[in-house]
Amino acid sequence: MTTSTRTVPNVNAAAIATFFVFGMNGLVFASWAARIPAVTEALSLTSGQMGSLLLCTAVGSLLALPTAGWVVGRIGTANTVRTAGAVAAAAGVGIAVALMAASVPVMAVSLFFFGIGIGLWDVAQNIEGADVEHRLRRTIMPQFHAAFSGGAFVGALIGAGLSHLGVGLPEHLLVIAGIALVLALTAPRYFLPHAPVVEVSDGGTDVKRGPSAWRDGRTLLIGVVVLGATLTEGAGNDWIAKAAVDGLGTSEGGGALLFALFVTGMTLMRFLGGKVIDKFGRVAVLRASMAAAAVGLVLFVLADNVVLAGAGATLWGVGAALAFPMGMSAAADDRKHAAARVSVVSTIGYVAFLAGPPLLGYLGDHTGIHNALLAIGAPILVALLLAGVAKPLPATQEK
Template sequence: MTTNTRSTTNVNAAAVATFLIFGMNGLVFASWAARIPAVTEALSLTSGQMGTLLLCTAVGSLLALPSAGWVVGRIGTANTVRVAGIVAGAAGAAIAFSLMAASVPGTAVALFFFGIGIGLWDVAQNIEGADVEHRLKRTIMPQFHAAFSGGAFLGALIGAGLSQLGVGLPEHLLVIAAIAVTLALTVPKYFLPHEVEEIHDGGAAAEKGPTAWRDGRTLLIGVVVLGATLTEGAGNDWIAKAAVDGLGASESTGALLFALFVLAMTVMRFLGGKAIDKFGRVNVLRASMAAAAVGLALFVFAGNVILAGVGAALWGIGAALAFPMGMSAAADDPKHAAARVSVVSTIGYIAFLAGPPLLGYLGDHTGIHLALLAIGAPILLALLLAGVAKPLPPK
């Protein structure tokens, strides 16, 4: 009885710690994303040039993601989050100083290292979250991602408020960087105690390849998650800018539309676990992708801020659950959960980070508002492939 109680206490503490780490990750990301229009103005960049800067973040993460499972296998999820937090925090400070100097090259280099930190952080928190969900034996991954969305919503509101007050982005980023490093160093001490030994096996499997990277179901889940994360990433990076360019909205109004998108995601992720348990993972995934498609179309073709807000909210509802459901699907087999979560996370974050910069290039020709329609294709592909997320039968 004592052992069981202690084990339950450890898992619950790990769940709270994981929730906080997801939330801080969202706050850090949104503190940057919500004020992209300010960066564009401060550095006198076009949408395509801004896309190049965003691509620097993507390149950093894409270099970090394939090795993230190996890193977690060597030092554990807790230490990986600590390292990632230090890297992301230092990069955030470097972004701030580069903006003060109006240095595009300096900002680009800082964003590259920011991408490395965020990439390591994302994979580690998802592996920890999948382990916690497995041990709790109930759907909780959407709530972890709700914490990310909640942190992003808070970051967007802070960004909108500081923009309205005339507070510069550099000062904003310096404070956020300090908070991020502090939490990343302290909170992971409550993570589950066996992650190094357990995930090391998964990391080795992922390194050798046959278990995860050659598993057909895992790769198809990755394609579904790719479509879902492109949907989420495009909204995170471009809703504020598209509102300013396409609707003639102010920077603060654009940030508020982004906040509405994130709020819708947050609420849906908090409620999504019960919906998944009631209607099934595949049905909820299909409904999510359909809602994202309708919301995207409404946002793009809306002629006023009110309709655009409705579209942004529906878009956020649709984008909310697909990624956490993909993580849960990848972790259905506990023996290979770490390696497969790492693979699906890597595929998903390729779209999340690399897709939005490419939309920026397209936006130079069509306007970023219309360029967003390009994500309709991967949304439909994810809708068609949703059946691969069906839970595996118990062994």
Template sequence: MTLTTSTNVRAAATATFLVFAMNGLVFASWAARIPAVAELLNLGSGQIGTLLLCIAVGSLVALPSSGWLIGRIGTANAVRFAGLLLGAAGVGVALSLMAAAVAPTAGCLFFLGIGIGVWDVAQNLEGADVEHRLGRTIMPQFHAAFSGGAFVGALIGAGLSQLGVGLPEHLLVIAAVAVALALTAPRYFIPHVAAHTGPDGGAAAPKGTSAWRDGRTLLIGVVVLGATLTEGAGNDWIAKAAVDGLHASESTGALLFALFVAAMTLMRFVGGRAIDRFGRVPVLRASMAAAAAGLALFVFSGNIVLAAIGAGLWGIGAALAFPMGMSAAADDPKHAAARVSVVSTIGYVAFLAGPPLLGYLGDHTGIRLALLAIGAPILLALLLAGAAKPLPSK
């Protein structure tokens, strides 16, 4: 039965909000405690970068075909599949860390990346469907749920680290919670119906066309690539950069990461009104300018208080670009699955593959200075922001 009533749309919005939040909690449970991973496995920044690359490769394998998968089994079943895979991979990572085994940890992180990729495309398609039915900008609030879940996960990570609770035990509990929510919340989703699936996944484009050959979609992907590198670098490296570059404790590093995520969360909750008032393009440009300023303050301050202010400004700047990119890719519902899959794939090249490369650079410069490398993609996203302009009403 197709869900069309306002009550069912509200229920779908709540379920989507919870799914985004759980995804953020899972991600932060790993990201906030990367210093603990380095200690357990006795790895340097470059070697940790290789582990992060395993997640990136898994997601990049999954993302291009996620639209096709969702067209076959629907968004609800895609989230269930991803949740089960995330749970199994999380248990594998925990057991591998207990054994201090690097190769099995890397293998489990690869499958964790696959689960993250499928989950991400499915939740964004469901969010776009809900946004279209509500007739107002709500995608940033869904991404605020992701950031809120990540904020809670970061605080939990900081607290457990302070209490001396090991990361493996932490991951086992998170894996169980993720599976439970992934199996229940999607029952309230609005089914994403695609009568015909094309090679990109989701609704088929007219014969002879492809989302990968659509100029606007590719430009949006490039904007999202620059913007998500900003977010991904902050997620993966703020805690480690604070520990290494500012000589902060592991718990203080996790708290700076939590501040970054809290700033993103707050901006995503209020950002929808700003987008509706000023438009996507001006808000996107302002966001990239704020991210650049926050990054510079974090890197050059040399002071924990100023670095914290920089992390907060960085989070504000990183908040809205990805949800705006998803909304822009889904402007035409008939081609939303294919285009969201393409933009997600391009964006996640930066979000997941960029931070490991920063780790390799950090072996030579220190991870705090290595973060300056994301300045160029931030400027590129600012220059190309006009691609996210909404399509004219037909």
């Protein structure tokens, strides 16, 4: 990466701005996720049909994610976040309109662009976070992801409260879209400057870094670990509320509160995660995380009352908390290639994060979404077995 001449206070300002950008991303996402049951009911959809709509979000993001590194290279992380925030806000307005008109096609198109906005936004903020982490020379990526979880927690509580008060989802989303747009346009002004990163060779320079990152074996294996691990987070984000309503017979507000417990577990663990990782190491923490996610998942699914389900959802969230930020830090170990490799791992991880939950919806049509969640035990096991690849590089390879 290019060397910044900014002072420590400037880097700290970038860290604070990045923290708020992560938080707003989580708030926007949870404002949608916590009220999926309301959307399902308003549009009279089955779990499988709702899964198809969620797949629209996944398709949008999966089209945007592979190009995110190129976009950041062209316009920088700040302008990428601004652009992505504007797209996500416009899509939020479209979702509100679709609900008011009870239009599934408008909803599908809006969710497609929502996926594009969220995908671009997420990769850009992770690249910025990796850069800030390197400049500060301490582990802070989990705290950035804690901000995302904290934003999601606030979004889930808002969703539960507004649902209890009978406030419509369209009005809810319109307000969130406005707030997101303002923050996405203003906070990135404090980001670190990003010049195009070049690799110097004997014959000159080469700016085509993407292909080399996609051919790097360690980066791809980290991506596989993150792919399996983030499926646990994505499934929880999209289906805990609906599974609680269908499997336990809770109200929509009760489902949203169980989702809030899941997010609470993630948030607390991410705030503590930096110190835990520094003490025990990435590999040990990643393995323990996957084990906790598996136990929490099984407890949530097999619980016959809300108290046990809440305990399972919380433990599930604790287990899902650190895998993605550890993957980002591992991808960024080699500073020279950090931006490209963070982009690659983000892309691979979000295949599971975005495409996995819709597939669970299809499975849920046959088994019930509550029992369908047990299917994510397999990718959790894969992540557990491959966790060793996240071991930090020797210092000589980080330069």
